Amino acid sequence: MKLLFIGSRLYDDLDWYVRSKGIESVLTESNENAINLDLPDQVFIVPRGMDGPKQVAMMQNVDAIVPLIGIDPPLIDVAHMKEEIEKEQGIPVVAADVRAVKLTSNKIKTKEFYGDIGVVTPDYQILNSPDELNLEFPVVLKQGEGQGGKDIKVAKSLEDVKDYFEDFNQALCEKFVEGSEISIEVLGFNGEFIALPPIYKGETTLEGVHPLNKVKTGPCMVEGLDNNLVQHTAYKIAKNLNSDGIFEMDFMFSKEKNQLYAIEVNTRPNGTRYLTTATCGVNSLCELVNMAIGEFSIANVLDKLEYNYSTEIPIGDYEGPSPNEPVKSFEDNNFVVHGPEGYQRVTARADSKEGLENLVDKLT
Known part of the structure; x- marks a missing residue:
């Protein structure tokens, strides 16, 4: 079995698993100085974009492609490549399709998607100027695209909103929810989905503490919150996206209102994936490999579950x-x-x- 991996930054997380399976590894990377280039069996330095990986996949006659993309911008190119190479060459690509990426890569479209499927999300409006604001403070201002806290501001006053609009012409304005931040991974392949245990990422703050600076724990243990509700809601979202790979989802739980709110969903590896693996014994990146080699099933994942x-x-x-x-x-x-x-x-x-x-x- 020969697999093509796209991107080297995350490859060391699963190199050990690839070797344990006796898989021949081929990797493409656009940065010749990137990390982990010494690990795969073969490495090809290609221009940015998906034309290079597509050509390498055909030239090397790989059995499947596993993109290891941890940032949002390239995901739509990966999705288009997936649809093209699966149709034209019959090479499976373990990644989300175009529809799923379009719905999840833009926070405004994600909000509309939640509404369409009946998933609760914080009250929001699209602002084209500060004068249009009709939500009570505090509010969270975001751009349609971005990750890792980029371009996000907690506004406590109209002056804060005006300051935000000095840099942007439009904003997704969302009611600030005071409560617990929760992350969860869902695995999906060929119409099968399984939600892994939720992870607790701390409490929301008006200061906007970056997630990397917080202590996180698993499993999620928040007073008043049923983790089965988190998993059920995450499963519902993934089922309606109906695509392959890893779904990273963020939720907020308000103790005051006893309400779980869906915040966003991404079709890429999760920043809390180490915690998920530590908590339940299931490594989502290794499961991508299992999807590629035909060894993924819900039953197999359930057999691996630890507590x-x-x-x-x-x-x-x-x-x-x-x-x-x-x-x-x-x-x-x-x-x-x-x-x-x-x-x-x-x-x-x-x-x-x-x-x-x-x-x-x-x-x-």
Whole structure:
């Protein structure tokens, strides 16, 4: 079995799994100085875009393609490539299709999609000027496209809104929800979907603390919230998107109103994927490989499920004990270190809360 992987940044997360499966790996990358280029069996440096990967896929006669794209802008090009190469060459591409990417890559379209399928989302309006605002403060101002907190502002007054419009001509204005931030991954392939355990990402703040600076935990344990509701809602969203790959979803739970709100959904690997793996034993990136080689099924995922306590802590530069090889796998580790130098994080797991506390003390 020969697979083509597009993008090298995330490849070290699953190189160990690819090798364990005896898969021949081919990788395309547009940056000749990118990380992880020494790991695959073959590497091809190609121009930006999907023409290069498409040509390599045909030239190498690969069995399937697994894009490892962790940012939003290239996703629509991947989706178009998927539809073209599957139709013209019969090579499966484990990624979302054009419809799903268009619905999820624009926050305004996502809001409309939620409304169409009956999923609750915070009250919102599209602002073309500050004078049009009719929501009560505080509100959250966003652009239709963007990720990782980019171009997002919590506005507490009309002056804050006016300041935002000095840089933008339009904004998605959403009612600020005070409550718990939750993330969840859903795996989907060939019309089958499974929602993995929700992850707790902290409480909302008017200061807009970046997600990377928060301590996160799994499984999600928020007073008054039924995790089955989160999983059911996430499943409903994925089912209606009806595409393949990983769906990353963000929710907010208001204790005051006892209401779960859907915030956004992305068709790419999740920033909390290490926590998900630590919590339940299912590695979403490895499941992409299973989809490509015909070994993915809901039954297989359920067989892998574990029940652990986990946490992810930002530490800057890690100086604790070294993990076992492979260092990005929980197969023989109870912790994984990830992220670039200066911004590293440790994700740790144990089978009890006390065990997790002891492990964190040892690592930090």
